Structures are given as structure tokens and as C-alpha cells.
Amino acid sequence: MIDRSERIDVPKGKWDRCEGCGHMLFHRELQENLFTCPKCDHHRRINARTRIEQLCDPESFEEFLKDLVPTDPLKFKDRVPYSERIKAQQDKTGETEAVVVGKAYIRGRPVILAVMNPAFIMASMGSVVGEKITSAIERATDEALPFVMVAASGGARMQEGMVSLMQMARTSAALARFDDAGGLYIVVCTDPTTAGVAASFASLGDLILAEPKAMVGFAGPRVIANTVKQELPEGFQSSEFMLEHGFVDRIVSRTDLRKEIGRIIDYCGK
Amino acid sequence: MNNSTSTGTAMASASAASYLEFEKPLYRIHLEIEQLERDQLDGGRDFSKDLKDLRQRLKQMTKRLYSHLTAWETVLVARHPQRPLSPHYLGTMVRDFCEIHGDRLYGDDKAIITGFGRIGPHKVIVIGHNKGRDTSERIACNFGCAHPEGYRKALRAMKMAEKFGLPVVCLIDTQGAYPGIGAEERGISSAIAVNLREMSRLKTPIVCCVIGEGGSGGALGIGVGDRVAMFEHSFYSVISPEGCAAILWRTGEQRKLAAESLKLTAKDLMRLNIIDSVIKEPMGGAHRDPMATAASLEKYFTDSLRDLKRYKVDTLLRKRYERIRGLGSFFEKASENAKEPVESKPRSPSASDSKISVKSGSRSMTGMKRSSQPAS
Ligand SMILES: [Zn+2]
Numbered sequence: 001m002i003d004r005s006e007r008i009d010v011p012k013g014k015w016d017r018c019e020g021c022g023h024m025l026f027h028r029e030l031q032e033n034l035f036t037c038p039k040c041d042h043h044r045r046i047n048a049r050t051r052i053e054q055l056c057d058p059e060s061f062e063e064f065l066k067d068l069v070p071t072d073p074l075k076f077k078d079r080v081p082y083s084e085r086i087k088a089q090q091d092k093t094g095e096t097e098a099v100v101v102g103k104a105y106i107r108g109r110p111v112i113l114a115v116m117n118p119a120f121i122m123a124s125m126g127s128v129v130g131e132k133i134t135s136a137i138e139r140a141t142d143e144a145l146p147f148v149m150v151a152a153s154g155g156a157r158m159q160e161g162m163v164s165l166m167q168m169a170r171t172s173a174a175l176a177r178f179d180d181a182g183g184l185y186i187v188v189c190t191d192p193t194t195a196g197v198a199a200s201f202a203s204l205g206d207l208i209l210a211e212p213k214a215m216v217g218f219a220g221p222r223v224i225a226n227t228v229k230q231e232l233p234e235g236f237q238s239s240e241f242m243l244e245h246g247f248v249d250r251i252v253s254r255t256d257l258r259k260e261i262g263r264i265i266d267y268c269g270k
Numbered sequence: 271m272n273n274s275t276s277t278g279t280a281m282a283s284a285s286a287a288s289y290l291e292f293e294k295p296l297y298r299i300h301l302e303i304e305q306l307e308r309d310q311l312d313g314g315r316d317f318s319k320d321l322k323d324l325r326q327r328l329k330q331m332t333k334r335l336y337s338h339l340t341a342w343e344t345v346l347v348a349r350h351p352q353r354p355l356s357p358h359y360l361g362t363m364v365r366d367f368c369e370i371h372g373d374r375l376y377g378d379d380k381a382i383i384t385g386f387g388r389i390g391p392h393k394v395i396v397i398g399h400n401k402g403r404d405t406s407e408r409i410a411c412n413f414g415c416a417h418p419e420g421y422r423k424a425l426r427a428m429k430m431a432e433k434f435g436l437p438v439v440c441l442i443d444t445q446g447a448y449p450g451i452g453a454e455e456r457g458i459s460s461a462i463a464v465n466l467r468e469m470s471r472l473k474t475p476i477v478c479c480v481i482g483e484g485g486s487g488g489a490l491g492i493g494v495g496d497r498v499a500m501f502e503h504s505f506y507s508v509i510s511p512e513g514c515a516a517i518l519w520r521t522g523e524q525r526k527l528a529a530e531s532l533k534l535t536a537k538d539l540m541r542l543n544i545i546d547s548v549i550k551e552p553m554g555g556a557h558r559d560p561m562a563t564a565a566s567l568e569k570y571f572t573d574s575l576r577d578l579k580r581y582k583v584d585t586l587l588r589k590r591y592e593r594i595r596g597l598g599s600f601f602e603k604a605s606e607n608a609k610e611p612v613e614s615k616p617r618s619p620s621a622s623d624s625k626i627s628v629k630s631g632s633r634s635m636t637g638m639k640r641s642s643q644p645a646s
Contacts (some may be wrong), residue, residue: 073542073600074533078518096604127600134595156486156508158518161532162544165486165508166598169494172463173470173594180471189271196508199447199487203463218459218487227449237454247457 018042028146031129034254043211043254045191047093048100048117051150055258056113060105065135069096074161082159085121093119097128098153100134106148107262112140115150116197118190125197126157130167133201137174146184146269148261151202155195167199175204184268186261189216189239189248203247207264209257210239210248217242286311288557290346296335299328308465309376332554339503341529341538345511347503348482352557354564356383356398356441356481362564363571364389364396376456379420380411381448384427389439389456390572392579395431397424397492398441401482414483415448418461421491425465428472437475437575440492447488462491467496470594475578475586477571479549480504480536481556496590497574499547500536501563506545507534546599603628 016027020042030037034054035044046054052061067079069086076082090096104113114136116123123129133149140147156164178185187205188197191214198218203209210216217237225232234243242248252260289297303324306317339347347353360367364387372378384397398409401414424440431438447458469476469492476495484506486492500506509517511529516522533539536548549570552559578586 067604068601069604071600071602073598074531076531078531127598131601140288149493158509158514158532160598160600161508161534162506162539163542163598163600165490166544168463168487168490169466169470170595170597170599172466173591176467176471177591179467196487199460199462199491200466201463203457203460204467217454218447218462219454223449224451225453228451230451232451236451242453245455246456247460 019044021250026102036254039211040046040047041212041253043191043213045118045152047119048095048115051115052102052113053099054106054254055115055150055261056104056106057108059103061113062104063100063102064139065101065132066131067096068125068128070160072159073127073163074159076159076161078159085159089120093117095120097132098123098125099129099132101132103139103143103145106265107258109146109262109265111146111148111149111261111265112136114145116152116190118152118192121157122192123152123197124154124157125167126160126162127163127167129157130164130170133167134170134174137171137178137201140183141174141178141181144183145180146186146265147178148186148188149201149205150188150190151193152190153193153195153197153202155197165196168196171201172204184265186264188257188261189251190214191244192216194218194220194237206268207250208248209250209252209260211254211257212239212251214239216248288350288352290343290350292343292346293335296328296332299324299331303328329553332558336503336554338417339535340526341505341527341532341535342541343504343512344505344535345529347555347557348501348505350555350557353482354556354560355403356400356443357403358397359441359481359564359567360385360398362561363568364394367396370427373419373426375422376419379423380418381414381444382418382420383423384423389568389575392572392575393436394439394571394575395427395439396439397427397438398481399489399492400445401443412448414444415446416444416488416491417448417450417453418456418458421447421458421461421465424492425468428468432472432474435474436496437477437578438472439575440476440478440495442478442480442484442489442493442506443482444485444488445483445569446485447491463485466494470590471582471587473587474516475575475581476506476590477574477578479543479567479570480506481567484534485510494594496578496586496593497547498545499549499570499574500539500545501549501556501567502536502551504536505529505534506536506539507532513518542598611632 014027016025016030018025018037020037021040023039035046072083095117099114099116101114104111114133137147185205187202187208189210193202193216215237216239221232239248239251243251278633306321347430367385367387371384383400399414400411402408402411419489428438429631478493478495482504486508511525512522514532515524515528539545541550549566554561556563
């Protein structure tokens with residue numbers, strides 16, 4: 001929902017400061033460590049392409065629905081027209097929208113994969129995001145493959161209004177059919193997994209994994225603080241908080257994700 | 271219909287409080303009428319002709335004002351302090367309502383009421399948000415903002431409906447799910463998500479209506495079904511106009527503009543193919559005639575359920591999936607002619623005809639516009 005145009009894994013120089021502990025890291029080292037800090041385990045936000053490269057067997061990712069682009073169903077204009085916002089994001093990221101879907105292999109196991117892209121309007125969910133995810137789930141159902149979702153999102157794409165909200169229903173309905181067909185659905189919550197995405201497909205995994213210290217929750221912390229008029233507890237709405245309260249199965253370091261997903265598929269996949 | 275009055279009824283004698291900011295012209299006439307009535311009583315002079323004219327003018331003006339409500343005015347009407355709430359419909363439209371409590375997991379959330387009842391000839395399970403009427407009730411039910419246990423209670427009621435072959439009727443009226451610490455601790459995301467998934471495959475008809483405020487995921491959490499309607503002056507939005515203004519315009523002042531931009535009225539959402547019907551309200555809004563409003567809603571549910579009950583479960587679920595699959599489907603292919611949007615398959619053969627069915631001047635509700643022959 002919020003476009004914090006943060007710098008996402010596009011470091012320029014040789015050195016980089018860890019956002020978690022402030023430690024100076026050799027960029028090469030950071031990259032080899034999948035953009036996690038070897039000192040404090042801080043997991044930096046990464047874009048969808050980097051994620052796919054890290055997660056999938058080399059050259060195995062085969063993208064589909066790459067060319068779907070958003071229309072502007074509401075003809076929405078705030079300070080900037082929505083169509084211009086989209087154009088600017090496309091130019092900035094080189095992506096058409098905030099999710100990338102396709103077929104891939106993870107440690108030799110075929111899966112349908114969806115990766116949300118926090119670099120694109122904080123992976124907010126509009127019609128194209130919903131369509132691509134729904135289609136990916138339907139494909140996983142048809143091909144009887146596990147579905148892996150790397151979730152991240154600031155929430156609804158406000159500029160698409162109710163069109164955006166409906167994506168929660170569409171994706172969840174497709175997951176019901178996938179579930180009926182016995183499909184294995186693995187969610188990986190990454191920073192941040194919130195609002196409409198959290199309250200739909202990101203919470204419906206057979207298994208829900210989360211990267212350490214990711215923000216995972218429904219309502220915005222400021223809204224909550226204003227409502228309850230008290231200080232929010234330490235670590236509120238984090239992966240660890242969700243684990244403690246029983247809504248995440250495992251917290252998994254980025255460097256272990258491939259292994260963990262492979263293992264789950266071996267136990268549950270067909 | 272039984273005539274038991276409930277918390278929802280009002281307006282027998284309108285006061286300043288029942289008039290909204292934009293209704294000032296109406297309130298002035300109202301005051302004139304009151305003055306004349308007093309004069310007539312005190313002085314014994316006959317003002318009946320003037321009174322008749324004034325009442326006529328009040329009626330015409332109300333009609334004119336309400337036929338062109340702006341989006342923001344609609345928001346105000348939908349949030350009107352005297353607008354009928356779920357308990358009103360449970361006491362009028364629903365006969366023999368039998369409430370059931372609790373989610374069998376944590377507690378009983380008063381923000382969502384569930385229970386058995388009859389609507390017309392149909393035995394149903396009813397689920398509805400309750401915002402509360404007076405201060406103590408409002409606090410008890412968190413102004414209609416439900417916690418996870420509310421959504422789980424609703425799901426429990428739905429599963430029971432499925433088991434015993436009862437259709438489900440949902441009344442939506444909430445600002446949104448409760449944004450609180452406990453709600454997050456008990457998995458509000460999960461509770462809503464599970465409802466979306468389960469409602470899409472529940473093996474019994476589901477009909478929903480936004481009766482007042484449709485606030486984002488908290489509304490959708492009991493808002494997935496075979497048919498979704500909205501009252502004429504209700505609204506349904508992904509975010510409140512105030513919230514949207516604060517985020518996109520960095521100031522709450524732009525809430526009117528935000529309301530307009532969000533396309534949150536029934537008419538707009540009909541056009542966007544997100545709802546199926548608009549239910550007409552009495553002239554001047556539901557709060558001016560709660561009983562007539564309940565009668566319209568009763569007719570909508572009675573007719574819809576009669577149609578839906580004719581489907582075999584497989585057909586019902588297939589049609590429901592197609593309906594949900596087609597919701598909010600707007601995109602185009604970059605590689606093709608960028609001018610031609612690919613709006614994925616229409617939801618039904620009749621999806622293109624008369625989407626807007628608000629007709630003026632009548633209290634009757636709109637017809638079901640979709641043809642509804644059982645397909646198998
Ligand atoms: Zn560090």
C-alpha cells in the first residue's frame with residue numbers, strides 16, 4: 001500500500017553497510033550470503049529476480065504471464081495519476097508488475113513458483129498480481145505440482161480500490177480447489193507480509209515458513225497503536241511473534257530455504 | 271414479517287441529530303413545518319394548506335438530494351447514527367431468530383452475530399456484523415470491528431449450515447477487522463483468509479448484502495458467496511476514505527476526493543462487476559423507513575435463495591468459482607494492442623446486460639439481473 005521507494009539490493013560500491021548491525025560488509029560477501037548479514041543474520045529485502053536466482057536450480061525457471069500489465073480500472077489520480085506511477089515503477093524495476101510466476105525446479109523437484117517483488121510498489125496487490133497468482137495456482141492444480149509462494153506485500157493496491165480487494169477472494173478460491181485436489185502449498189513469508197496478502201493466500205499454506213525478523217501481520221502498527229492507545233510489545237508482528245502464536249510453522253534462514261523446501265516436498269509432495 | 275421493533279428503528283420524530291451536514295436545506299424545511307404545527311396548535315389558525323405544501327417540498331427536495339449523492343455523502347448516509355443495523359433485520363426480516371454464540375476456540379465476539387432463522391420460506395443461517403446502537407452496546411461489540419473469534423464463529427456457523435443443508439445469509443456492516451494486539455496474537459489474517467477459502471467451497475448457497483459500511487478485509491471475511499448485493503446508499507471500500515486520504519494525499523482533508531476516487535458506491539461497484547445487485551432504499555435513506563428497508567432486503571434474499579436452491583451443489587460451486595474468478599479482473603497484455611484490455615471471461619452469459627438496476631421512485635428492490643436457469 002505504501003510506496004517507500006527503498007533501495008533494494010542495488011548496492012553500488014564494493015562495500016555495504018548492514019542495515020541490521022551497521023557492520024561494513026564486502027559486497028561480494030553479502031551476495032554470496034544471499035544478502036543476509038554474516039554478523040547479525042539481518043535479511044535484506046531482495047527483488048524477485050534475485051530471489052528466483054537464489055531459490056531455483058540454475059536456468060530452471062520458466063516464467064509465464066510475463067506480459068500482463070495493469071490497466072487503470074478506476075482512472076485513479078492522487079498526487080500522481082496511477083498510470084504514471086505504474087510506468088515509473090516499470091521503468092525503475094524493469095518488471096511489468098509486482099509478482100513473477102513460473103515453473104521451476106528446486107533441488108531437482110518441479111514446482112510452480114510465485115515470487116512477490118517488494119521493489120515494485122512494495123508488492124501491493126492489484127488485479128494483475130491477483131490474476132498471475134490465481135493462474136499459477138490453477139496451473140499447479142492442473143499439473144499436480146507443489147505451489148511455492150514467496151510472499152511479500154504492503155497490502156492492497158489502493159489505486160485499484162475494490163478491484164484490489166477482490167484479489168483476496170480470487171486467490172483464496174483457487175487455493176480451495178488446489179487443496180481439494182490434494183496439492184501441496186508452501187508459503188514463505190518475507191519482509192513485509194501484511195494486510196490483504198497476509199489475510200488471504202499468505203496465510204493459507206499447508207506449511208508456512210518465514211524468514212527471520214520479517215514483518216508479518218494484518219493491520220498497520222501505527223493504526224493499532226492509535227486504536228489501543230498503548231505501546232506495542234517488543235517484536236510485535238514479526239516472524240517470531242507469528243511463530244510464538246502458532247501461525248508460522250518454521251523460521252528459516254534464507255540460506256536454508258532451498259533445503260527446507262526440498263525436504264517438505266519430499267514429505268508431502270506427490 | 272413480525273413487527274417487533276428493535277434497535278434499528280427511528281425517525282418517527284426527526285431531530286437535528288438525524289440530519290446530516292449536507293441535509294441542511296431539508297432540516298430548514300423540517301423546522302418550518304414544526305413551527306407551523308406549533309402555531310396552528312397555539313393560535314387555532316388553520317395552516318393545513320401551507321403544511322401540505324411544505325411537506326411536499328420536503329419530499330421533493332429529499333428525493334432530489336438523494337438521487338445525486340456524492341461518494342462522500344453516501345459514506346455519511348451509510349454511517350448514519352440511525353441507520354438500521356443487523357439486529358434490526360434480525361428482528362424484522364428474520365423470523366424466529368435463534369442466536370448461537372462462540373467460536374468453540376476462544377470466545378464469543380459480539381461484533382458478529384450468528385444464528386438460525388427464517389427468511390420468507392427459507393430456513394437459513396444468518397451472519398451479520400453488529401456495530402451497536404447505544405454506547406454500551408457499541409463498546410461491547412467494538413463498533414462492529416470483529417476479532418479472529420468473530421470470523422471463526424461465523425465459519426463455525428457456516429460449516430453447520432453446510433452440514434444441515436441450510437443456506438447462509440450474510441449482513442455486512444463494519445469499518446474493518448479490529449486493529450488490535452489481541453487480534454494479531456490470535457491470527458486475524460489467518461481467520462479472514464480461512465473464511466475466504468472456505469466460503470468459496472461451502473456446499474450450500476451463500477448470499478451477502480452490504481447493509482451499511484463494507485470495510486475492506488473485515489467485510490470480505492463474511493462476504494464471499496454466490497450473490498453479493500449492496501444497499502443503494504451503502505459503500506464498500508478497500509480502505510476508508512479518511513485512511514486513503516492520509517496515505518495518498520498525506521492529509522485527511524482530502525477524504526471527499528478519496529471517496530470519489532475509490533469508486534466505493536453501489537453504482538460504481540455494479541459498473542466494475544464486483545457486486546451483483548443494488549437494493550433500492552426508501553427515499554432519503556434506509557434510516558427514514560427501516561421497515562420498508564427490511565422488506566426490500568427480505569425480498570432480495572427470498573428471491574436469491576429460491577434461485578440458488580435450484581442448483582445442484584456441483585453446479586452451484588462451479589458457478590460460484592466462475593463468479594469469484596471473474597471479480598476484479600482488469601489487465602492487458604503488453605505485447606498486444608495496448609488499447610484493448612483483456613477483461614477475462616464474463617462471469618455469466620448475461621454479464622453485459624443492465625448492470626445498473628437502481629430505479630428511482632419505487633421502494634421495490636431491483637430484480638436479479640442474471641438469468642438463473644439451473645444448468646444441470
Ligand atoms: Zn548485520
